[in-house]
Amino acid sequence: MFDCPPETSFEAILNAMDQQVAVLDPQGRLTWVNRAWRTYWIENDGDPDMDWRGVDYLGPCLAAARSGDSSAKAAAEGLCQLIAGQSDGFQVEYPCNGADEKRWFIMRARNAVVGTQNALIVTHEDITERKRLEDRCWQLANIDEATTLANRRRFDAFLQEKWTAARDTGTPISLAVIDVDHFKRFNDTFGHQAGDTCLRRLGRLINNLVRPDLDLVARYGGDEFVVVFPDTGHEAATSVIDTIRRVVNSPCPRPRVEPSALPVTVTVGLATLVPGPSDENTPDRLFRLADQDLYKGKARNRAGAGQHNENTFARVGGHQPRCRGYRIVVSAKSARRVSRLTSG
Numbered sequence: 362m363f364d365c366p367p368e369t370s371f372e373a374i375l376n377a378m379d380q381q382v383a384v385l386d387p388q389g390r391l392t393w394v395n396r397a398w399r400t401y402w403i404e405n406d407g408d409p410d411m412d413w414r415g416v417d418y419l420g421p422c423l424a425a426a427r428s429g430d431s432s433a434k435a436a437a438e439g440l441c442q443l444i445a446g447q448s449d450g451f452q453v454e455y456p457c458n459g460a461d462e463k464r465w466f467i468m469r470a471r472n473a474v475v476g477t478q479n480a481l482i483v484t485h486e487d488i489t490e491r492k493r494l495e496d497r498c499w500q501l502a503n504i505d506e507a508t509t510l511a512n513r514r515r516f517d518a519f520l521q522e523k524w525t526a527a528r529d530t531g532t533p534i535s536l537a538v539i540d541v542d543h544f545k546r547f548n549d550t551f552g553h554q555a556g557d558t559c560l561r562r563l564g565r566l567i568n569n570l571v572r573p574d575l576d577l578v579a580r581y582g583g584d585e586f587v588v589v590f591p592d593t594g595h596e597a598a599t600s601v602i603d604t605i606r607r608v609v610n611s612p613c614p615r616p617r618v619e620p621s622a623l624p625v626t627v628t629v630g631l632a633t634l635v636p637g638p639s640d641e642n643t644p645d646r647l648f649r650l651a652d653q654d655l656y657k658g659k660a661r662n663r664a665g666a667g668q669h670n671e672n673t674f675a676r677v678g679g680h681q682p683r684c685r686g687y688r689i690v691v692s693a694k695s696a697r698r699v700s701r702l703t704s705g
Contacts, residue, residue, distance in 0.1 A: 384473075385481040387444055389419025392480070401485075418483070419444075432456070436468055443472055443481055454488065465492040505580040507557045508564040516579035516587055523591040524644045528636035535590040535598035535633040538651045539567065542626040542659070544584035559625060560584065570605050587648075595633040602629055628662060630655025 372395075375382050381398040383391055394413045403409045419440050425433030432455035439451035450471035457464050470483045503515035511519070520536070527534045541547075541563070548556040564586060568578045577589045590598045632650035634642050 379486075381485040383413075383418070383483045384475060385418055385440075385483060387479055387481070389417065389440060389444065389481070391416045391418050398485075436470075439470060440481070443470060446472075454492075464489040508561045508580050510564045510568065510586075511577055511579035513579065513581055516577065516581060516589070519577045519579075520589050520644045520648075523589060524636055524647075527591065528638075530592075531635065532592045533594045533633050533635045534647065535593045535595065535631065536647050536651045537588040537590070537598065537602060538581070538630045538648070538655045539586040539588065540628050540655055540659070541584035542628060542662075547625065563625070563627070567605060571601060576601075587651075593633075595631075598631060598633060602631060605629075626662075628655055628658045630658055 372393075376396040378395060379397055381401055382395040383398055384393040386392050391413045392415075399409075399411070399413075402411060419437065422433050422437040422440060426437040432453060435451075435453040436455070439448065439453065442448040443450070450469065452467055452469040454465060454467045457466055465488050466485050467488050468483065468485050470481055473480050473482045503512060503518075504510070505512040523534055541560070544556065547559060560580070564578065564580060567586060567588065571578060571588060571590075575591060576593075579587050579589075581587045588601075590601070630651045630653065632647055632654060634647045634650070636642050
């Protein structure tokens with residue numbers, strides 16, 4: 362049977378661990394660190410002769426927290442609660458930007474008795490590979506591989522999240538549905554690889570013209586895109602659609618018969634709602650209104666109604682959702698412009 366070593370021999374055990382381990386006194390000062398702790402310090406240009414005994418660990422955490430570092434704030438609050446006897450332990454994940462790459466760590470801290478004295482045990486573990494795998498899994502679940510835009514799953518979650526926020530604040534939310542006209546003919550003529558390139562360029566163009574980190578452009582499926590405009594009324598959303606139309610719809614010479622020069626058109630349906638307390642207005646209803654307007658726009662296009670259609674209105678729960686359809690031409694000249702805007 363294995364005999365547990367005496368307490369002094371645990372230093373060798375802690376030095377054999379990959380995690381960085383430190384023992385703190387009740388004032389938050391370091392009293393001992395293991396080999397992994399010292400190695401990490403030296404590898405990041407620290408003084409190899411550093412004497413860690415008595416070094417203030419809590420103070421820098423509090424200072425970083427006051428400067429607005431959210432991870433340092435969580436660590437400082439956790440340490441203070443441990444020292445005050447209000448917690449048995451905590452953990453916090455935090456990023457650490459190195460010279461060459463961004464890495465992630467998890468800090469864990471617990472109360473302990475070392476000999477006859479109260480102490481805090483703090484560990485830091487590198488979880489960069491785990492975070493990379495998590496990020497890859499998120500990408501696979503939420504990003505469309507062909508266009509690198511958000512996919513339908515991400516769109517559904519984003520729309521629900523922003524719908525809930527709009528309902529709480531009483532602000533409007535707008536949704537555009539964008540469909541590439543006759544895309545099957547494009548694929549049949551030039552092949553699916555050229556079709557993917559067309560969708561990717563068009564998706565990037567749309568994404569370049571919305572508000573970064575606020576709006577969401579997603580590939581809904583096939584040749585259809587959707588754009589969510591949170592906290593945005595009809596006029597503001599229409600302005601964005603107008604901008605897209607002006608960018609891609611420009612006169613051009615007779616196109617050459619090649620994928621980059623084939624005239625590609627899209628029809629856009631746009632709807633705006635203000636979520637209310639009733640169940641009548643829902644994200645599904647907003648999508649249906651935009652989708653209905655899309656097909657009205659297609660019908661008007663087939664009838665030669667022109668590129669700029671009048672508003673259509675429908676009263677819903679005391680609010681007027683506004684919709685507008687457009688036909689946008691991506692022709693030889695503008696296709697080259699799209700290529701320049703979205704190259705890479």
